[in-house]
Every structure is written in C-alpha cells, then in structure tokens.
Amino acid sequence: xxxxxxxALPVFCLAASPASAQTPLPEAIAASGETVVLTLHxxxxxxxxxxxxxxxxxxxxxxxPIATLLLDGKTVGRxxxxxxxxxxxxSAVVGKAVGNxxxxxxxDIPLLKLTVxxxxxxxxxxxxxxxxxxxxxxxxxxxxxxxxxxFRNVPYSADxxxxxxx
Numbered sequence: 001x002x003x004x005x006x007x008a009l010p011v012f013c014l015a016a017s018p019a020s021a022q023t024p025l026p027e028a029i030a031a032s033g034e035t036v037v038l039t040l041h042x043x044x045x046x047x048x049x050x051x052x053x054x055x056x057x058x059x060x061x062x063x064x065p066i067a068t069l070l071l072d073g074k075t076v077g078r079x080x081x082x083x084x085x086x087x088x089x090x091s092a093v094v095g096k097a098v099g100n101x102x103x104x105x106x107x108d109i110p111l112l113k114l115t116v117x118x119x120x121x122x123x124x125x126x127x128x129x130x131x132x133x134x135x136x137x138x139x140x141x142x143x144x145x146x147x148x149x150x151f152r153n154v155p156y157s158a159d160x161x162x163x164x165x166x
Contacts, residue, residue: 025101025111025132025134026101028099028100028101028113029099029100029101029111029112029113029132029133029134030113031113031130031163033165034129034130034164034165034166035163035165035166036163037124037125037127037128037162037163037164038071038125038161038162039159039162040070040071040076040077040085040159040162041070041071041157041158041159042067042068042069042070042079042156042157042158042159042160043067043068043070043157044065044066044067044068044155044156044157045065045066045067045139045153045154045155045156046065046109046139046140046141046154046156047062047063047064047065047152047153047154048061048062048063048141048151048152048153048154049061049149049150049151050145050146050147050149050150050151050152051148051149052148058144058145058146058147058148059144059145060141060142060143060145060152063081063151064080064081064083065079065080065081065083065156066078066080067079067080067156067158069085069087069160075088076088079160082094082095083095083114085125085131085160085162087121087123087124087125089121089123090120090121090123091120091121091123091124091126092119092125093116093118093119093125093128093131093162094116094118094119095114095115095116095117095131096114096115096117097112097113098113098114099112099113100112100113103137103140104136104137106140107139108136108137108138108139108140108156109133109136109138109139109140109156110133110136111132111133111134111136112131112132112133113130113131113132114130114131114132114133115129115130116128116130124162125162128162128163128164129163129164129165130162130163130164131160131161131162131163132160132161132163133158133159133160134158134159134160134161135157135159136156136158137156137157137158138154138155139154139155139156139158140154
C-alpha cells in the first residue's frame with residue numbers, strides 16, 4: 001500500500017466520523033431558547049458530612065462544593081456553597097437546581113440544570129439566567145459513616161455552562 005493510501009484512508013475515516021458531533025443533553029437539563037455565554041471547567045471536591053437521617057441512622061449528606069473554575073487551564077474563578085459561581089471579574093451568580101440527570105457512571109454526581117436566583121457585578125456572568133453542570137466525573141460518596149460531624153471530600157470535575165435567554 002502506498003504511503004498516500006496509508007494516510008488518506010484514516011484521514012477520510014476521521015472526517016466522515018460523526019464522533020465530532022455533540023451529544024444532545026438529556027431533556028431534564030436542556031436549556032432551549034438560551035444562548036451560551038461561557039463554559040468553564042471545574043476541578044475540586046464535593047464535601048459530605050456524617051449526619052443522622054430522619055430515621056436516626058447516620059448517613060453521608062451533601063454539604064457543599066468547593067472547586068476552581070478554569071478556562072484554557074488558567075484559574076478564572078471559584079465555585080462554592082450556594083451553589084455559587086464567582087468569576088475573577090467580580091461577577092457572580094447563585095443558582096437553584098431545577099433538573100437533573102444521571103452522570104456517566106455510578107461514581108459521577110448528576111448532571112444539573114440550575115436557575116439563577118441572584119447575581120452581582122457587571123462582568124461576564126451578569127445577565128446569566130441558567131447554569132448547566134455537564135461532563136461530571138467523580139464526586140459521589142456512598143457507604144456508611146460512623147462518626148456524626150465528620151466530613152469527607154470526594155474529588156470531582158465538571159463543566160459548567162452559563163447561559164442567557166435570547
């Protein structure tokens with residue numbers, strides 16, 4: 001086989017592959033009629049606290065996220081309890097979950113759709129109406145806890161898509 005044929009066939013197959021097409025989001029977290037303002041990658045932890053459940057049994061309860069928001073590998077903000085997202089330009093939003101869908105594996109926290117309930121600043125996050133959490137990896141904690149008041153941090157990553165109504 002000539003060198004040209006060895007190169008041309010794989011290139012043709014890549015060009016014809018539908019893999020580059022974006023997988024549609026589950027309906028529960030879709031945000032039709034909204035425009036993407038910004039997508040940031042998050043690296044951090046989901047923090048859980050050992051608490052007594054309504055039945056009096058100890059169980060892990062989600063407490064808060066703590067993550068660094070990244071754009072092209074550079075820190076541009078933070079994500080923390082609220083849930084809140086703060087950009088380095090001082091704009092920030094707080095959201096409330098209104099939809100969820102399972103993550104890709106049993107260890108992944110769910111995908112989320114959050115409606116923005118408050119905002120501040122005039123930067124890039126001003127006017128954002130919806131936040132989607134997609135591409136989650138890790139973050140889920142299962143199992144029993146023995147010590148009320150103890151905490152566990154579970155590493156996770158996700159992409160947060162900030163949207164605005166058209």
